[in-house]
Amino acid sequence: MQKKLSVLVATCALVGLSACSMLPKAKDESKNWSAEKLYAEAREEMAGGHYEAAIPLFNRLETNFPFGVYATQAQMEVAYAHYKSADQAQALAAVERFIKLHPNHPQVDYMYYLRGLINFNDQLGFFSFVYSQDPTERDPRATREAFAAFKALVDKYPNSKYAADATERMSYLINAMAQYEVHVANYYYRRGSYLAALNRAQDAVTNYTDAPAREEALFIMIRSYDKLGMPLLRDDTQRVFALNYPDSYFLNPNARGDAPWWKFWSKGGAKAAPKDAVQ
Numbered sequence: 001m002q003k004k005l006s007v008l009v010a011t012c013a014l015v016g017l018s019a020c021s022m023l024p025k026a027k028d029e030s031k032n033w034s035a036e037k038l039y040a041e042a043r044e045e046m047a048g049g050h051y052e053a054a055i056p057l058f059n060r061l062e063t064n065f066p067f068g069v070y071a072t073q074a075q076m077e078v079a080y081a082h083y084k085s086a087d088q089a090q091a092l093a094a095v096e097r098f099i100k101l102h103p104n105h106p107q108v109d110y111m112y113y114l115r116g117l118i119n120f121n122d123q124l125g126f127f128s129f130v131y132s133q134d135p136t137e138r139d140p141r142a143t144r145e146a147f148a149a150f151k152a153l154v155d156k157y158p159n160s161k162y163a164a165d166a167t168e169r170m171s172y173l174i175n176a177m178a179q180y181e182v183h184v185a186n187y188y189y190r191r192g193s194y195l196a197a198l199n200r201a202q203d204a205v206t207n208y209t210d211a212p213a214r215e216e217a218l219f220i221m222i223r224s225y226d227k228l229g230m231p232l233l234r235d236d237t238q239r240v241f242a243l244n245y246p247d248s249y250f251l252n253p254n255a256r257g258d259a260p261w262w263k264f265w266s267k268g269g270a271k272a273a274p275k276d277a278v279q
Contacts, residue, residue, distance in 0.1 A: 035065040042077065051081040072102060076111065083118055091118050112153035113162035119146035120169055140180045147173040178208035178217070185220045189227075198224035215241075219250040 033041070042057035058074040058081065065071055079094035095115045102108055119142050150166040150173070157163060185200035197220055204217035218241045225234035241248070 033060075035061060035068055035070045038064070039070050039074070042074070046077065046081065049084075051085045055081050055085075072105065075101070076107065079111065079114060083114060088118055088121075109153060109157040109160040109162060112149065112156065113160070113166060116146050116149035116153060116166060116169065119143075119149055120173070140177060143173055143176050143180070147177070174208055175211045175213060178204045178211035178213035181208070182213045182216050182220065185217065189220060189224060194224045194227040198228065215245050215248055216250065218245070219248070 038057055038061040042054045042061065045051070045054035045057065055078055058078045061074045062071045062078075075094065075098045079091055079098060082091035082094055085091075092115065095111050095118070098105075098111050099108060099115075105111075147170055150170045153160060153166050154163050154170070160166075181200050181204035185197045185204070188194070188197035188200060201217040201220040201224065204211070205214055205221065208214060218237060221237050222234055222241060225231075225237060242251070245251070
């Protein structure tokens with residue numbers, strides 16, 4: 001009886017598979033679309049926020065029409081769509097590919113800018129957790145890479161319409177890198193590693209002279225010198241601190257009023273890829 005049941009089950013499975021194979025396959029309606037049609041449909045998906053649906057349409061556009069102006073535009077759009085889909089790896093790959101293929105393109109500055117924004121948003125993700133997680137467990141690589149990307153844009157295309165925003169974001173990133181050093185210095189200080197705390201705080205003071213975090217870095221230096229039994233260096237640093245920050249929160253805890261510097265950033269993400277290439 002069991003053998004007959006097994007045969008029956010196997011027969012039903014085969015019949016089911018045969019029936020499935022006889023069903024008509026879904027047609028790819030975009031297969032024979034024109035470049036204009038593909039681009040219009042992809043842009044419509046983008047406008048509706050359906051970035052993942054737009055990506056294959058742009059890819060097909062580039063594959064079917066590799067030598068037209070739409071193909072170059074599609075490459076830019078794909079990078080932006082991946083960025084909006086929060087697929088950092090694919091977005092960066094698309095950006096790097098475009099820059100490599102079209103180093104002299106009229107809108108290549110946008111791709112440098114987008115590369116910075118992709119890393120910048122990753123950095124924001126890093127910094128949003130920095131107060132709930134030990135900072136020494138976080139890698140500030142995205143911060144440095146975002147800064148390098150924006151700097152490449154500003155250095156290479158100083159007159160770009162994206163240069164001003166990139167410069168402002170670079171200032172923010174400098175503050176982020178300085179604040180990271182301060183967090184690490186505090187980490188060492190809390191654990192009694194006063195020399196290590198002093199060295200990290202000195203790095204912040206020396207390398208990020210205009211960053212808001214420099215204030216706390218100096219204060220850590222004062223406390224570290226005190227713990228290390230170096231009263232002369234402690235007093236010298238205290239004089240510098242009092243001269244530069246006479247109303248410091250660290251001298252008067254009641255003086256704090258402003259929100260943390262890193263909360264100021266409220267701008268949106270990247271603008272969509274420029275359309276100048278397609279009329």
